[in-house]
Amino acid sequence: MTKFTHEQRMKAVLEVVENHMSCNSIGKQLGCGETLVRRWVKSYEQFGVEGIILKHGTYSGEFKQHVVEYMHEKNLSLFVTAALFGIPNGTTVANWERLYYEEGPQALYRNNRGRKKNMQSDRKIKENSTGKIQSANQVEEDLISEVQRLRMENEYLKKLNALVQERIVRENGKK
Structure with missing residues (x-):
């Protein structure tokens, strides 16, 4: 997957917002899908320039639980919820949702990052x-x-x- 710089994202968003170009044509120019460009535009509309900047980090269990419950309470899609809460990718929200329903809300409070310590025989x-x-x-x-x-x-x-x-x-x- 190609990573795009902040400048590339911003230029693409401005082409769509100010020059009224389609997300599809911008996506083709950049060699990415129209969905990705549409996501950048939604983030820009929701949060301004801050929405375009890549934000990676660790989220608390309370935050994860709140996001999943809010999404279901308001019947929002994964990507709209991600944009609303400033999460870079809707897949992250999908993983939280899966954990929430498979293992319960307490699963969102565990730190499952990294490699497992031992593999049992x-x-x-x-x-x-x-x-x-x-x-x-x-x-x-x-x-x-x-x-x-x-x-x-x-x-x-x-x-x-x-x-x-x-x-x-x-x-x-x-x-």
């Missing part, structure tokens, strides 16, 4: 010979049972070999 998966996916614990159990089966088979073959040798000795001794 039972989360690792492997395909077995039949093509089924198994957890690491299941794979370990299958390997242990295979080792036991092979040991039993080995003992059986040793006993069979001993019996065959004994029979050969007996038959050779009779003649």
